[in-house]
Amino acid sequence: MQFSFQHPSKVRRFWRGLVRPLLKEWSSPFYVFSASPVQQALAELDQHFGHLPIRHWLSCKTQPLRPLLQWWRRAERPIEVVSEFEFRAALAEGFTPERILINGPAKHRWLPAVARRGLRVNFDSPAEARRLTPLAKRLGWTCGVRLLTREEFDPESPDFATQFGFEPDEAVVAIQALKRANVRLETIHFHLRTNVASHGVYERALAHAAEICRVAQFAPRFVDLGGGFPPPGVLTRGGKAVDAQFDLQPMAGVYERALRLFPSARELWLENGRWLLARSGVLVVRILDVKERPKVRALICDGGRTMNALVSNWENHELLALPERRGTATPTTVHGPTCMAFDQLARRPLPRTLRAGDHLLWLEAGAYHLPWETAFSHGRAAVYWHDGRRTRLVRRAEPFRDWWGQWRKS
Helix, strand or coil, rough: CCCCCHHHHHHHHHHHHHHHHHHHHCCCCCEEEEEHHHHHHHHHHHHHCCCCEEEEEEEHHHCCCCHHHHHHHHHCCEEEEEHHHHHHHHHHHCCCHEEEEEECCCCCCCHHHHCCCCEEEECCCCCCHHHHHHHHHCCCCCCEEECCCCCCEEECCCCCCCCCCEEEHHHHHHHHHHHHCCCCEEEEECCCCCCCCCCCCCCCCCHHHHHHHHHCCCCCCCEEEEEECCCCCEEEECECCCCCCCCHHHHHHHHHHHHHCCCCCCCCEEECHHHHHHHHHHEEEEEEEEEECCCEEEEECCCCCHCHHHHCCEECCCCCEEEECCCCCCEEEECCCCCCCCCEEEEEEECCCCCCCCCCEECCCCCCCCCCCCCCCCCCEEEEEEEEEEEEECCCCCHHHHHCCCCCCC
């Protein structure tokens, strides 16, 4: 069956159909990831942006899943990394240096030891640019400068800017210094954050970036518009769709105007890991115990927020039951197995017919679930990968010998 986010009933059948046979093979909790939703997401992007010179980079940090990287590389698509481990993973999976874009802070602390010829590197700070310039020249890197635009701020404290990129005045000085050093400087970059609310945020950030480039007399060949579109099917804790103000069609207009703002630009680069990958996975947990409380029913499960789904702290995702349960809904909290009140996967009305032994599928678990997974008193979960044709186990659940065996004996 084809995956289609436009038809929620098909999405539910798709995931139930993938998960049901696995319940006979492996105990929960486990993740199931599939290439089919990613393929559909790419087709949606092509439908809206296919007429434009756009390159899509896989955001490795969003889902550092080995078979996903292999699938993406076989499609001859490039990857974006922000750490030494991600960079080494990309090399290990066969990405050539020119298909690896290196972003993130403090790269001068690790990149010199593992550098390759022909990389694409965006500098994040004056210190980083100074330290890496000689290496960039010697190894023929294609370089860029990351800007701190007016649209970037700490989501939890909006009065404060983020820690990333060059301040506008710093960027002008750095661009001029890199040009004097004869570095191959071709990219201007900014990264707005995940779940960017509307196309207007990009529009304003692009105008600010163009203003900085004019002052610096810099005509970039590539404009790297980092930031994640808000994914479909995800709600805030207050019940509002995170993509309520977002639409791909106006974004196409933003990109068309961006090419006029940067007439020298040969390509626009996008790194929409969140939007591409959120829909590509589910977390499967089993109800272990049921407790009746005066105001709410408590389901104790073998997986939850603390170990498997930190994003449930600020997002509501759909939950499916296997077997399907109907009947009167009652206020219910779905808990994980850890000894923390924080460990709440969801709180909403659910059928009273749910019982111990049933399984629950937490949808949209494809973005930032694996990177934030913990082993809080338990081993890490098993992982399945579906390549569009078959499903296979790609990581076993972590056994006690590995969980405790990480420590050296005294």
